[in-house]
Amino acid sequence: MPARRLAAAFLLVLAAAGARAVELEGFAVPDSEEVRGERLLLNGAAVRRVAFFKMEVAALYLPERQHAAEAVAALPGAKRLRIVLLRDVDNRLLAKKFRSDLVGVSTSQEWTEVERNVGVLVDSFGGAPLRRGDVITLDWLPGTGLAPSHNGRALAAPIGGELLYQLVLRVFVGPSADAETRARLLGLDR
Template identity: 35%
Template sequence: MKRILLMLTGLLLCGSVGAMEVAGVNLPDSVQVDAHTLVLNGAGIRSKWFFKVYVGALYLPQRQSSAEAIIAYEHEHRMVLHMLRGLSSKRLYGAFSEAMELNRTPAEMAAMDAQLKQMKQIFDAVDEVKEGDVITLDYLPDSGTRIGVNGTARGTIAGMEFNRALLEIWLGRKPVQEDMKKGLLGG
């Protein structure tokens, strides 16, 4: 009887290991992106100065601890940002484009000019994100990076290279925050 209770307790604990709470944000252990089930790879908090800006979580088809492999991976994935502060579209776009520039050459950024303009248009249409809003960046190989806000798709930007540049914001050689990179990689 004691053995059965121990086994049941172990099974119950294993079922909840994947779910995570970060800065008061509950992150499910898996999400559904179209027909694909993705698992939580890791999460972290983006801070700027002394302010918590958002909780970021990375979902992949299977767990991965190599940033290079995740960036090169050409399968479905989701980066989700749970906003802890409000930001105007101008500040949001500025933060994304500046962070992309950290890991890309001017020529590489110029090659993505059309995609960057499209991202700016999407963020401008959103106008601002508020505390509690959720931004999703879903990569779907057949169509590109679908940007959503609070469950509503706002636009899709074609190209794997653009998505790699987005992932480099958090996982690149020069991530926006080293401890966030570690968290997204499951550390």
Template identity: 35%
Template sequence: MHLSKLLLAGFVAFSFSAAAPAATVELHGVKIEDSVTVGGAKLQLNGVGTRYKGPFKVYVGDLYTTKKVASLDELIAVPGPKRLSMTMLREIEAGPFGKLLTRGVEDNVPKTEMSKLVPGLIRMGDIFTANKVLNPGEVITLDWIPGTGMVVTAKGKVQGEPFKEPEFFKAMMSIWFGPVPADFKLKDALLGIK
């Protein structure tokens, strides 16, 4: 009788531990999962951090990859899907936010390559203009899915057709991971650099 109670207690404890939530980090009230599934592949959290503009917290960013990366080149080279997501911490006008993304690309991509990126940058600008305002708690994800391209999701909805060009995905990622990132501390946090 005593042994069966111990076995039952052990089984119950195991059942609860198996059902425990996978969230490993909470940052400014945003729960960050230790893994996500994108394009049928399980990705691991590479890093998480906060984007500041002056003293203000703008968003929590998190990066997921199939294996740990520590640079833009490693991020682009690692096989399989990738995800960068941003969870807003304050209300932001989406149009100006989209213009900041364009400036981030201009700061990190050689001028000789910019002409090829213009159509994609115009489409990205249109996505942000259409969404008007990003409210606290709303999420933007940039998913790279091999064979599909970069899928942009805002407010839970896929925004238009995927951006198929790998060069455009690299240019977008350069905003966060290039030589002149929007926020050096966020770059290091997303790349897991202490």
């Protein structure tokens, strides 16, 4: 009997070890997140840089793991980008960078279609300071839109259509995204 208990305890320890969150830059990245009652799995996580500064830990959550950007874009269901800031950021500079990133991955026709909604999304962050450790989530809610939140607080009603979220995904995992970031978010390099 003691051998069985020891084996059971060992299996529990192994199971618990496998369930641990990933840690990047001192911040835990959960193995899964829940979006409107749907459990999403961590697809990958990466430290994103602006120039040579480490700016954020980005994590991509999907209903099932995918290893190609096209498959991520085509996957039905909710999606989440979870961003943990690694430094204090001026809200206006972050908004300007985000807008610039979206322009960079858009065709002129796509930009014309989403420009107003990008303005709504950027404005939703208001003037609140963004601090190291703050968590920003950008959720895709099918049939509803992109739902932004800051530290668990909804910033706006869901915004825009699917094209806006597809462009956000392109910033992180599209062809012009940083190769290391893209590989890690797509679960190709852990």
